[in-house]
Amino acid sequence: MSLDKVVKHVVSVVGEEYEERVRTILKTLIEEFRIPEKEAAATVIKKFKEEGVQIKDATKKIADIDGSETNVTIVAKVLSISKGKGKAKAFARVGDDTGHARMILTSNAEVELEAGKVYRFKNVMVNEDGSLLVTKNTTARELEEDIEVKPLTMIGVVVSVAKNSGHVLRCPECGTPLKGGACTEHGKVEEPVERVEARVVVDNGRVARRFTLLPEHIEALTGLTLEKAREIKNKFDNEAVRQVIIDSLIGKYVRVEYLNRVPQSIEFTTEIPTEVV
Template sequence: MMNLDNEAEELASTLGVDKTEVKRDLENLVSYSVPLEEAKQSLRRKYGDGDDGSGPEPESKDLAEITPEDSNVTVTGRVLSVGKRSIRYQGADHTIFEGEIADETGKLSYTAWEDFDLEPGETIQAGNAGVREWEDSAELNLGESTSVEKLEETLQVPYEIGGDAALIDLEPGDRGVNAEVTVLECDRKVIDGRDGETEILSGVLADETARLPFTDWDPHSEIETGESVRIENTYVREFRGAPSVNVSEFSTVETLDRTVEATESAPRLSIRDALESGGMFDVEIVGDAIAVRDGSGLIERCPECGRIVQNGQCRTHGQVEPVEDLRTKAILDDGTGTVTAILDDELTAEIYGGDVDDAREHARDAMDKEVVADAIREAIVGRSFRVRGTLSIDEYGANLNATDFAAITDDPADRAAALLSEVDA
């Protein structure tokens, strides 16, 4: 991890200014993801030092050799994709360009803090490119001190050019992505944005491979429920543990003259493979219910925010008059791993055999709310279920917020054989 104190001391000494002030400015720039070398160069300009800070030409490296420990490098590669979006630092909007670049050995993401007029498919040599750690990997940073030369000879690389992608292949951190999709759901909302109240679109996109949530930060009229569209220059963020497509003011949206078929099914994975994905918006797993966790059955929620309350106390709203609800937190195991499936009131009512009113009466007759959770345990523990929903993973574990929860009657021997063949593969 960079030592900003040492960097500030060296820079202050060179510039002949107060270290405290330089460190404050340096920390501010770096906190807004400005690469260290670019931040230092900005401060040199601010305090009037004419040195461009370039020094000797950095070492040339293959992309596969570059690590976050590298400071500055020179690379030759082919531009795979180019995205454009706006970020804000020091109270001002700044346009950046980002995507992926590749050579014969591998590919890396990049951020260009200046407009180098990059186009997908171009072969370039980038001299004095900065390197930082981003999403646990190295990322190239192209700025004022970077020289970019476009080469006539085309570098052959084992990657697709242009940024077109299927939804199933998208991961948080992807930039410059193009997708052809159908709009399954689309709602217009007003949120508190960085410039006050902001109108956005949000909903669900689908193609033949998967479904993903989206947010359009600059509502495009072409994005409407039921429309098939091509969206260019999107970026992907993590939302509730799963990839989410983000459409910006720099994105282009075109209505297609064909219908993009939306997949009706979700990818079916073993629990282990689902967990290794890091989170999925729509996934299906099959497993045995081995336990029902505490916090299941007849529960109480805050009427304001919907959070669980204890003894009438909401962590956000204090003392409230709680609203009763049904919920199930079932632990599922398929032999490769475990996950907690969370069932809402409707799915819980199906397996419990009654609604909230029935559960309330059941608990009142027994003078114990736990009888509702016990009835749910008796109904599902030891049985096999097919579960579909959104998988999110955080420091508290893996939760599958179920949209479907169905008992299965497959022959256990057949399922075991199928699982073993998947594990062996």
């Protein structure tokens, strides 16, 4: 990252009238004292704030984040959350109408997030790789509005179909798959929810991702309806149902558009496998 780029970012936060002073301070911190650029930028912003300068929110769209910013504000929808490890208490995937980003919640972060909700994040750090760092200084205010999130696209080959795929019976109360006609939470179920599902892995040669295919996906790709799946299972077993899905999907190239593990759309393709975009 160049000095000019760091100066541009800090000036966007404190104001153009301070550009000459900002450049002088940053040049001293970075070139003479060898302070890392992002740390130097944060130091200068803090200094101006302590002097009473009105700090602007560097509001950004996700697609515009380039890895040089500190003190960034974004409005994004939380798509998924997973448990963290080490110095990260959680990982999240967030998105807006321009793209997606990985979010890392540090162990001292005080925000609590829920998948599916939209938040206004303030004082977000940005790592060099474009991932977002939520620290103790970050705030997240839930918004009532919803935003349309641009889906990710992946083209790859289906390499596996999980063993529990096929004709699935679920508890109508909690959605848990039944074992021996019973739910681990609600006991024996008299009228389960029947679905044709498949958990598949798509690999593009660089990354492999797991997706859960719903009845509409499976019928479109394989022609397998709930009635057909029920008939096959009654005549043979669920492994026979799974085998129909395997024969139709394994080794085939697909184009997947998705926000999380459930695709918004999936179709066969002759396109060359690509990285997630």
